[in-house]
Amino acid sequence: MTPPSPTGFSDAPRALRLVLADDERMVRTALRVILEAEPDLTVVGEAADGAEAVTVVRERQPDVVLMDVRMPGIDGIRATERIVGAPGTPPRVLVVTTFENDAFVYEALRAGASGFLLKRTDADTLVQAVRLVARGDTLLFPAAVRALAGAHGRAAPAAPPWVARLTGREGDVLRLMARGLTNAEIAARMEVGAATVKTHVAGVLAKTGARDRTQAVIAAYEAGFVRSS
CATH class of the missing domain: 3.40.50.2300 (Response regulator)
Incomplete structure (x- = not known):
């Protein structure tokens, strides 16, 4: 005890x-x-x-x-x-x-x-x-989420406005999030600090209007920003 x-x-x-x-x-x-x-x-x-x-x-x-x-x-x-x-x-x-x-x-x-x-x-x-x-x-399991998005997703008819508002770095972070990487893994992959990744994630959430990473990844698939195939 x-x-x-x-x-x-x-x-x-x-x-x-x-x-x-x-x-x-x-x-x-x-x-x-x-x-x-x-x-x-x-x-x-x-x-x-x-x-x-x-x-x-x-x-x-x-x-x-x-x-x-x-x-x-x-x-x-x-x-x-x-x-x-x-x-x-x-x-x-x-x-x-x-x-x-x-x-x-x-x-x-x-x-x-x-x-x-x-x-x-x-x-x-x-x-x-x-x-x-x-x-x-x-x-999130990337392969399963890709399959789910492909089978059950509701693809947007046109890219929503938030796609154009993402910076290049935020777009890179979102793609890595969709692959199931943690902040630490994203930082290592992009060769930047953890605080920088956290800032980019916050930007992604703000621009997509997502409450968390899961919602941002779902939004990315449904916008066609990340492909399900």
């Missing part, structure tokens, strides 16, 4: 608070067992459908929601829209799905999810994905 600090409080970081939304109890139980085996993760609520997920999130204020997309009543897409569109600082949503080429996955990403994992993902990958998303990163 971590000893208390001189102020009387533990110096251990607060555990990440999670909500599990899936209409199959067995799936929720399996996720809970895996996640709560980690000292920095705690499940604070469960939901069997999208409407319940929205309510539980509002009541429990989690950091991350693990969301199934195919649920009865309000599905995971509409639930994601309501959760990320709520006032304040909404939790991050990580889609956990059975099929990576499901149109529901693409729509969930468009609705504001920070990434997705397959239900057959191993335990270590699941845990790391939750931590990754909680710290504000995205979890």
Whole structure:
């Protein structure tokens, strides 16, 4: 056990608070067992459908929601829209799905999810994905996103105005974001500092009107700025 600090409080970081939304109890139980085996993760609520997920999130204020997309009543897409569109600082949503080429996955990403994992993902990958998303990163698999965009994307009839407003460097950063690279990897590839990449990412988000990297990548595919093939 971590000893208390001189102020009387533990110096251990607060555990990440999670909500599990899936209409199959067995799936929720399996996720809970895996996640709560980690000292920095705690499940604070469960939901069997999208409407319940929205309510539980509002009541429990989690950091991350693990969301199934195919649920009865309000599905995971509409639930994601309501959760990320709520006032304040909404939790991050990580889609956990059975099929990576499901149109529901693409729509969930468009609705504001920070990434997705397959239900057959191993335990270590699941845990790391939750931590990754909680710290504000995205979890995108470039090949899968390209396939989803090609099959289910809504291509714009003409390039939107933001494309012309991107600087050359911002365009380079957006293309690398679409390939799934982190800021550190982009910095190494472009041979610039991490702070410079962070500035370019901020510019991309501002000009595309995206709330996060996932939304910017989706916008890039739908504008034809990044090709799905």
